Every structure is written in structure tokens, then in C-alpha cells.
Amino acid sequence: MPLRMKNNNDLTRTKTSGYSPQISRDTHVQYVKGVGPARANLLKRLGIETLDDIFFYFPWRYEDRKDLKKISSLNLGNHETTLCEVVSSDVITTPRKRMKIFELTVKDETGFLKAKWFNQPYLKKYFQKGQKVILSGVVKGNPYAAAGLEMESPDYELFGNEDELIHTSRIVPVYKATEGLSPKQIRTIMFNTIKASSHIVKDYLPEDIIRSNNLMSLPLAVKEAHFPEEFTDVNVLNRGTSPAHRRLVFDEFFLLELGLAVLKKRETLEKGISFNVKDGLVDKFLKGLPFELTNAQKRVLGEIRSDMQRPFQMNRLVHGDVGCGKTVVALVSMLIAVENGYQACLMAPTELLAEQHFINIHRMVEALGLRVALLTSGIKDKPVDDISGGSAQIVIGTHALIQETVQFKKLGLAIIDEQHRFGVVQRAALRRKGFNPDIMIMTATPIPRTLAMTLYGDLDIAVIDELPAGRKPVITKVFFPSQKERIYSLIRKELSMGRQVYIVYPLIEESEKLDLKSAIEGAEALRKYFPDIKIGLVHGKMHHDERESVMSMFKSGDINMLVATTVIEVGIDVPNASLMLIVHSERFGLAQLHQLRGRIGRGVYDSHCLLLAYPPFSEDARRRLKAMESTGDGFRIAEEDLAIRGPGDFFGTRQSGIPDLKIANIIRDIGVLEAARKEAFDLMETNPDLDRYPLLKETLQRKWMGRLELVKS
């Protein structure tokens, strides 16, 4: 809470006369020395609003300016720092643009150096002849002075007065700046704040965790990460692996994992439904399947069964590469709930996918005499009465399912398909739809296991790590526009053998219209090229009924070629489709390409994925296409994706509802992550309500911004 103070400036002037007892972590930055309301607004753009935000706004890199060079040994092009004496200064006005340039000439016993600053004529007052000054900047040659060196807008400090040197002669932090607030100004604010108020930063970690993990104290770590004094290897600092960084990284992971541990603890304590696992419906269903479950499917179903039997709420993530057969696993779980007199629902990320699930599941359970309902926002006569009355035993839908107006009679199991688009928050909304229904999340986003634990640390994880027998790898190859004839002949060959084909067009966020146009035009061109072939078109903007009829015609084989935007990315299942052409494949993300490719290779036929790429494209695009050509393994794809994109982007933590990682890097700091996770989960066992650590509890609550319902104070 921002402080209301009679004389706000008092606080900032107490530097030497002791600290105001009123300042706290929540003190608004505008009351900080050298800030004020105008700069506070600028800082807000950087996400800095309170004193606490300042402490935890870390530099993105460091520069070593300890090493003072003589002018004669300055290296052209390098960032260098030098101590010298002012010889003369001048303000020059450029003739054309009338820009004011302040020029400073300095010397030491080895030579002369010029420095210039643009539009800062007031600097002239600052530098007096004979004054010792430290300059730090990139060394350039001056084209107008034969052998002269110069620096453009270097950082500067007067040498010899009482003040400590902030910007030179030390390892200097470099902060991300914003318009109107330079890195140097931010550095000054940081320095003053940390010097005057860092006593506010309190160590909240339990003593024994600090000791057994060899951690630096938090106040020291904060100081050192901003203005390193003790640890001065600039490379280690820049890699983010100094002892100070290690402590800060540990804390980020620890607070993340502790939050997940809290969620998990609450869920395991939460009473749930104890389903009675009879095998009537399930057996009947399995007998009717045209195939035998894989061992992986059986194993995962075994885990789900025992989850459902226990009187606690199930929270399980089922993870498996595209095509491993997650739908059947979901369906069997739903049948267990239905057999116990409960309803079950399946929530999909897109309308198209919900529709497809509905069609499949409807067909599969028809013989069992069950009622399946579909609920999406596109459906006019919403089956709300069937859902609230309980006559619909299985409900398939989109996030329309979690809207306020939908009431279940007796929801016992909720399944979320393709979880990467649903976060912690939506999960909670779904939970409120029933009396603690069991929850299962299915995802194909292949994540290395340790990382999955981090992101879904509050869930139990089961992996379907086996594809149904007889699947053949999809042969994947990159093609260029000049090879169109070759592409067409490959397509024709598949069609002539009775196979079906997908043609996928990209979806660029800014211009959905344009994409649609390209898919529609693409379909038109293909119709001319393949006049004898039945071609269908699906896209997201289409009416529900129309889309459904195209899809069912493709399924039944009445349409041979399906032209689509990326709406077909997930869940479509047509085993007879054996070729996919992805147009502008260079624009797609790697995970998306892998998902798309998962639509083929589902039957017994050899399948081909043709990646049509339009050069020139980026190095990243080249790596993505290469990865697609070289492997079909979702985990290897995920690792490569992680390597190309970097962890922040890969995880989209903001979207998933867990706290942001600002300084920690899931890949680089995996060891720290594991240690922090262990400590967090252990602590949850020994002191589940954290009442021995009030400060930790408070910090945890802040970090999760109220999303941790359990942590009651």
C-alpha cells in the first residue's frame, strides 16, 4: 500500500540522518530519492511501482569498468574506461540541423581524447578545466582528426569528490531503459535506493534451507546482483551464475514450487468422489473397439482408475505424443464416472476439435446407450437443460462449458484436452462446476519430464510413451516453390491410390482475413489443377454446421482433399489421410508443425509431410524445418524447440497462471530448480500451513498475487 505522508520528500532526504520507520517494501517509487511523480510514471512502464519492485529489477548485463586504461592503450571499437583531466570544452551548433553538441577534450600523460554529447549544452557547466574525470564508452576514431580518438555520449563521473563512483571504476550494471529514462539514470536511482533502503529486504527463507543449499543471504544477494563488490568476474555475472544470482534464482524457483506444493497439498486433502470401479460399461466398450489397448494406455488407465477410487480429488496430467491414443483413455475414464451415476465432460480448445470429439465419442458410445451432448458457443440450441437435468451423461464442449450459465446436475469428472491453452485459473472454474469433480488434463505438448514437473508441479503426471503398433514414421521433406510440379505429382500419386490429403495454410495473427483469402484462393487454384478431385475447405470463420458437414465428408471419404487453415491443428483423426502439404511452413512454430504432422501417419499407410517453404527465411526457421525433417519424436522436437525459442517463450508462464520467472532460466538453472523443488515440497510436509515462517508466507502470497487460495493468514 502506498504511503500517505505529509512531507514525502522527508523520506528521501534521510540518507544520513537515519531511516524513516515508515518506508516499507510497498512504498511507492515516487517517494524514492531522485524519482518523483514524473519519473515514477516512466518507471511504471518498466513494471516498477514500489520499492520492492526496484530491488527486484535486475540488470540485464554488466560491464567491467574496473580497469582504467591510459589513453594511448584504448582499443578502437571496445568499451573502455579511462581516468583523465579536462583540457577544454565547447558547445558547437551544427549548421544544418541546428543541433547542439557539447565537446570535451581531455588528456592524460599518454595523449588526448575527445568526447561528445548531443543536445546537452548544460554539461559545459559541469566540467571545469583541470577537473579529473572518468569516462566510460565505446572508443571511436574521429574522422576529422587524423589520429584522434573519441567517445560518443560516454558515461562520465567527476573524480575526487566525496561521492562514490556509480557508473565507472567498478563492475557496472546495465538496466533495460525506457524513453525519457536512460540506463544511467536508472542506475543512479538503483544505487541510491539500494544504499539507503536495502535493509528493507529481509531474508524469509528458513535458516536450514539457506545453510544446506549454501545460499548467500537475500539482502546481500540483492546488493551484489545490482552493484557487485565481492564477486567481480564479469563473465560469470553475465552468465547469471554468480553466488548472488544463484540465491535469486533459487528463490524464484522455491516460491514457484512452494506455491505448486500448496496447491497440490490442498487438492490431496480435498475430499473427492470415491468412484466404484465396476467394469461393466468399460468392458463392454473395450470389447467393441477394433483394436487392443497399448501397454502404455493400460498402465495409464490403471493409474487413473486408482486415482478415481480414492476418496480424494484426482488431479492428473496425461501426457503423450500426438497419435498415442489419448481419446480412448479419456473415454474409458468418463465411462467409469457415468457408471457411477455421474456426468463427465470433455473440454477442448477449439470448436472444431470439440465437434470432432463429439462425433467420435458419440459413435463409439452409441452402442452403450449413452447420451452425449455438444456445447460450444456456435451452437444455437444449447443443450443446457439436458446438462442441468442430467440426461446428458457425457458433455463435450469448448470453454463455453465453464460459463456461468451452464449447470451440471452431477459432474464427477472433467477432462481438459490439449491443456496448453488452459491455465490454472480455468481449471479452478471447471472445478467449481461440480462438487470437487476429478480432473484430468490431456496434453500432447511434449515437454521434457523434469520441466513438466515444474510447470505442472501440482499435478500427478502419467505418460503414454508408446504409439499403437504398426504406425509408420511420416516421411518429411522441405520443398521450395520451384518444385511445385513435383509436389503436385506426389499429391496425385497418393490420391490415385485412394488416400486422402491435407493442404494447410498458415494463420498470421494480424491478418486473419488475408490468410483466409490465401486458403480460399489456394482451394480455387487446386480445384483447377485437380478438376477430377473433390476438394473441401475448412476454416475458423465458417459456420458450425457447414464446417461439420465438410469434416464428416472428409472422414467418410466423400472429399479427397481438405484445404484448411490451422484449425485442423489438433485432434482430427482420419487414418486414410496419408499426405499433408504445409504451405509457408517457414512461418509455423515447431510445436505447431509437429501437431499438424500428427494428423497423418495414423493408419497403416506410408505417409508424407511436405513442407513448402518460401525463401528467404530466418536461421530459426531453417532450424525448425531441419528438425522436422530429422525426427518424428515429440520429445526431441520439444528439446529443439526449447533450444530455438528459449525457455521464457516456450513456457508462456504468464498464460499458465503461475508466477513469472524473471531471472531464473529453466534450462541453465535446472540443478537449482530441482533443489528448490525438493526443499519446497519437503517444507510443505513438515509445516503445511507455514505458520513458523510468517515472512515466507507473506512473500509467497505476494508472488502468487492472491491465486493461492489455501495460504490463509
Ligand code: ADP
Ligand atoms: P491423440 O493422443 O493424438 O489424441 P487419438 O486419441 O486421436 O490420439 O488416437 C489416434 C488414433 O489412434 C485414433 O484413430 C485411434 O482410434 C487410434 N488408436 C488409439 N489407441 C489405439 C490402439 N491401442 N491401437 C490402435 N489404434 C489406436
Ligand code: MG
Ligand atoms: Mg487428441
